[in-house]
Amino acid sequence: MSSYQDISQQQQCHDSFEWLRSEPIESLNVVVSEYRHKATGAMHYHIAADNDENVFMVALRTVPTDSTGVAHILEHTALCGSKNYPVRDPFFMMIRRSLNTFMNAFTSSDWTAYPFASKNRKDFDNLLSVYLDAVFFSRLDPLDFAQEGHRLDFSESGNPDSELIYKGVVYNEMKGAMSSPTSELWDQLGRYLFPTTTYHHNSGGDPDTIPDLSYEQLKSFYQTHYHPSNAVFMTFGDIPASDLQKAFEERALNQFEALDRTITVGDEKRYGAPLNVETAYPTDLEEGESVDNKTHIVMAWLLGHSTDLENQLKAELMSDVLLDNSAAPLRKLLETSGLGSSPSPLCGLEDSNREMAFMCGLEGSSPQKAAELEQKVLEVLQDVAENGVSQSRLEAALHQLELSQREIGGDHYPYGLQLMMGAISTAMHRGDPIALLNLDPVLDKMREEIKQPDFVQKLVKDWLLDNPHRVRLVMKPDASLEEVREAFTKTKLAKLKESLSDADKQKIIDQARALEARQELEEDESVLPKVGLEDVPAAIPMPGYQEQTLPSGKHTQYAQGTNGLVYQQVIYDLPQLSSEQLQLLPLYTRFVGELGAGDQDYLQIQERLTEVTGGVFGFSVLR
DSSP states (O other), X not given: OOGGGOHHHHTOOOTTEEEEEEEEEGGGTEEEEEEEETTTOOEEEEEEOSOSOEEEEXXXXXOOSSSSOHHHHHHHHHTSOBSSOOSSOHHHHHHHTOOOSEEOOEEOSSEEEEEEEEXXXXXXXXHHHHHHHHHHSBOOOHHHHHHHTXXXXXXXXXXXXXXXXXXXXXXXXXXXXXXXXHHHHHHHHHHHHSSSSGGGSOTTOOTTTGGGOOHHHHHHHHHHHSSGGGEEEEEEESSOHHHHHHHHHHHTGGGOOOOSOOOOOOOOOOOSSOEEEEEEXXXXXXXXXXXXXXXXXXXXXXXXETTOHHHHHHHHHHHHHHHSSTTSHHHHHHHHSSSSSEEOTTOEEEOSSSEEEEEEEXXXXXXXXXXXXXXXXXXXXXXXXXXOOOHHHHHHHHHHHHHHHHOOOOTTOOHXXXXXXXXXXXXXXXXXXXXXXXXXXXXXXXXXXXXSTTHHHHHHIIIIITOOOEEEEEEEXXXXXXXXXXXXXXXXXHHHHHHOOHHHHHHHHHHHHHHHHHHHSOOOGGGSOOOOGGGSOSSOOOOOOEEEEETTEEEEXXXXXXXXXXXXXXXXXXXXXXXXXHHHHHXXXXXXXXXXXXXXXXXXXHHHHHHHOSOOOOOOOOO
């Protein structure tokens, strides 16, 4: 037994923490333990593994009550210097002074996380010190708020007679983000699908609302939300939990008491009847181009809690059965109805919020087609509720769902961080993140449940057909809307400028100069920790493997915690190819897993692949 698999060792924690439980997850080759900080209530989930790529993440519930983008702006400004590291940009400075394998920060709709990873113990300790200080002791300089969030400036630098304009990193970022029709569609749908909870607001920030956020409001949000009582720590790797907790306590937690406030997202108040809404979005048209067939039509249902793994997997399965491929009932309707150009990019299940949502619809449509589309969608759902789908399709959908849930290998994230990202949302919504990592019990139960003749029928009936919390959103193009919005902003700024005294104008000029001068200052990087050459091991560790020689050739096996999945590669030497064949090789490797074979056509091959694999892919390496 490896030391990390010894539960008694996981029970040994720092005096400032209490051990709650430990659970081995064999498919991942890890033991997950839950601890609570005695003084503040901060939670710590440690994923003990025989892996020297240690990962740290601290996440905070950041639940906005408006669309000023306060959590998004705070994510930026928190990384602009702290009590022990008072430099302007410690985050990017550490990239140059570190052996990290990952450094970043994320803002979700209702939580913010700061993760990093490193294979070097000294580097890990250095980064941990910087991250803890940045999160819990950020200096929040007003100039950083102006730089990262929003500020007033003159269109001609230093000229108070020129136009007044808005500037700021997040302000400009969100102006760009909201110029995307898909972002606009999700933002508008959220306003009606979530009329009373935090998801009603644009957590990233609405460009029209961002300037309403004051520096004092930012500080107040920081004091109540960036507090250990509102934090979840997650760690992964071979560093003992007690060592990590000692660092948490000495570098941050011992300076806090429990916060007399619980930050959470409540349940949405449910509609008694479906809601139909018509809105508009700005669009740029070429000369002579029409707005015809540029409308988005989306139907959305609010489902249950995402923190319930069983319900989450059932909702995923229902979504896959209805939408996964061109033969799926809803996908087939959306692709062949002639009511739009293609299925909406929002089609599918959204499970990152506390309550899940299922969506389907079309883009490239017209407003007058909305009622017909809604009727056809409900007819398809009624047919599924009455007649179900074939057992083979249901089993294939469950197989694909299991693969998608088990697979750990995307986005170039460290292995440990991928595990954390799969569990963090549930932890932030006060569910059980350990259950989210241990899929086997729920999947075993679902394999039996799908044998019931009314399994899918009941899901579709209960969660969709009999669910009155449904929104039909029609989002039409408006070629003049962007111009109207810009005119509104210009008028607002012109009125604001009229109210400014000469002293106010000078403050704006002085702030711009201060920001510019700040950029020219040379920062003292020596206050930040670093690794030296003596901290870097001379040898490169190589993964262990086993070799076997079989009649079919040489087989090499690598043992990893792949969550029960097997990844296979078959390598062939290519013969001498002509120039024409070399040009065709990329096409061949791209299509090799999508073509027919032997006496089976491509559809039959696709069905077989769906039933037993996660896909067959080809690629070539030329040396």
